[in-house]
Amino acid sequence: MVYDAIIVGARCAGSSLALLLARKGYRVLLLDKASFPSDTLSSHFIHPRGLVYLQHWGVLDTLLATGCPPVHGISLDTGRFTLSSTVLPLENINFGLAPRRYILDTLLAQKAVEAGAELREAFRVQDVTRNGTHITGIKGRTTTGTPVTEKARLVIGADGLHSLIARAVEAPTYHRYPALTCIYYAYWSGMKTGSTALYSRPQCVFLSFPTHDGLALISVTWPRRHFPKVRASIESHFLEALALAPAFAACVHQGKQEQRFMGTGNTANFFRKPYGPGWALLGDAAYHKDPLLGHGIADAFADAERLAQAIESSYTGQQPLEEALAEYEQQRNREALPLYELTIQLATLNLTPEIQQVQEALQGNPEATQLFFAVLEGTIPAATFFAPEHIQALLTGTQTKLSRPEVVS
Ligand SMILES: Cc1cc2nc3c(=O)[nH]c(=O)nc-3n(C[C@H](O)[C@H](O)[C@H](O)COP(=O)(O)OP(=O)(O)OC[C@H]3O[C@@H](n4cnc5c(N)ncnc54)[C@H](O)[C@@H]3O)c2cc1C
Incomplete structure (x- = not known):
């Protein structure tokens, strides 16, 4: 059979799109090499602009019911003074939320399945199939090594920064900036924190926020050039950074680190052309930026919403697919560029x-x-x-x- 859409990658971008398309009645095949619940390399703060999508999709209450604490307050310690505030409400949402990815992504995949999408986990996509330059489907393997080929009207890469689909179709990139920062994070218990606390110091920024299970995520961001030395001795550099805020460092020392450090120096910044004949991209596969401001998840939701609308407008005969997808790209760029430019500016870690x-x-x-x-x-x-x-x-x-x-x- 020919699916209306095959979506490669079943996390915040792919599962959200699958859920939206399946709810519109389309035949959707959702594939991921991971098996859920599955964690991933990502801190996971979602600002109100991202939560608004979950609310519209009827997923926010279920997520809150998993015990993820709403975060109403935010502070910035500049080293000379501290600014504090409550979160500016958007619609009726006056908090941020930092759900663990193995909970958020699993919930979204479940919702997509409930809506009628077919989910295949532990399935690695290895290539696309073509008719001339037109992408017609995917080839992949199950965990047992069985080769599988599937066909679709549209093959969609929601497969992250290193997107196989983007590479297979040679999607052009633009607005490129090199990686400016590197980041490491870990989880602590015993930290009495109910809000987001940001600390800005010369040569680093660090923060903490509460997440599931009474844990706090603490991350430190350094300029990218520090990556080799930080990676060689993560803990000592991490604690050295936190010591620049002695009261915060004392709280951290009273708590207990519950998981090993995770991090990356691959914080490259670029947009990809997100469509072509028979294919489309969304989420990190389509637009990747430094995680400093924590907008990747909300941007993935925004892409899912925009792409679902574009596909529907074409599949219902309102406009040709290419025209609908061109509008998807233009709208994405219009809405994403201002925050992208701010991110690039702040990721230099040099405040003007x-x-x-x-x-x-x-x-x-x-x-x-x-x-x-x-x-x-x-x-x-x-x-x-x-x-x-x-x-x-x-x-x-x-x-x-x-x-x-x-x-x-
Ligand atoms: C250190 C760090 C901190 C971050 N902090 C935040 C934050 O606080 N807030 C925020 O909003 N964003 C944050 N981000 C960004 C956020 O993680 C991403 O924007 C988001 O995960 C993008 O989601 P996605 O669904 O597009 O891709 P991903 O989450 O990368 O998911 C891609 C999926 O595709 C699957 N896949 C890949 N290749 C294949 C294949 N060949 N076959 C089958 N499946 C495949 C993978 O298994 C994976 O499940 C952070 C990122 C990093 C690295």
Whole structure:
């Protein structure tokens, strides 16, 4: 049989798309070489802009019921002063959430199956099949080594940064920046933390937030050039960084590290052309950026929503597939670029004098502080917050409160 869509990769991008397409009644085959529940290399904070999708899809309440604590507060310790705020609500969501990936991804895959998608786990896709330049399906193997070929109207790569589908179709990349940071993280018990705590120091940024099972995730980000020496002695560099915030380091020492360090220096930044004849890409396979601001999961959800709409508009005869997918790319770029550029800027870990000045001026101004954090959360465009008239008002104190700009829809 010919599926309407074969989706390679069943985590936050692939399972979300499978769930949306299956709910629209399409025949979807969802493949992953992993077996769920399965963890992956990723910290996992989701800002309200990502949670809004889960709410629309009817998944947020189930996720909350797994015992993942909502995170209402955020602080930034600059080394000279600390800014604190509550999360700016988006729709009715006034918290972030940091579900473990083996819980989030499993839940999304289950929801896709409930909606009618066919999920094959422990299935490794090895190549695509073609008719000329048109992609017509996939070839792969089960764990027992049985070769399998499947056909689809559209083969979709949701297979992450090293996407086999993107390589097979030679998807062009653009807006490229080299990796700017490296990051390591681990989980601690015994940390009394209910909010996101960020620490900005010269040459590193570190943070903690609560997740499932009473654990806190703690991560440290360094400039990419430090990767060889950090990797050679992760624990000592990690603790050396935390010691730059002595009170926080003392809390960490009172807690207990529960899992080994995980990390990467592969934080390359690029967009891929996300479609071609018979194929499409979404999630990290289509657009990868430094994880510093924690937007990869929300971006995967946004891609799933946009791509599902594009596919439906073509399959229902409203527009040719190529035109619908071209719009998918344009919309993705329009919506993703501002946050991408902010990420690149902040991932240099060198705060511009302008941002330092703004942070100074935020002290004692809770409303503006909340809006500043909302820029990092992706709820308010940086261009709106950093508009000259807003910054002028903030720096001169001529207007103690910034007007509340329109939030990103
Ligand atoms: C260190 C780190 C910290 C991060 N922190 C955050 C954060 O706090 N918040 C946030 O929002 N984002 C964060 N991110 C980014 C986030 O992890 C990614 O954006 C997100 O995982 C992308 O999801 P995806 O579904 O596109 O791809 P992935 O999660 O990479 O899933 C790809 C899936 O494809 C499967 N696959 C690959 N190849 C094949 C094949 N040939 N055959 C079958 N299956 C295949 C894999 O098994 C995998 O399950 C972080 C990333 C890193 C590395």
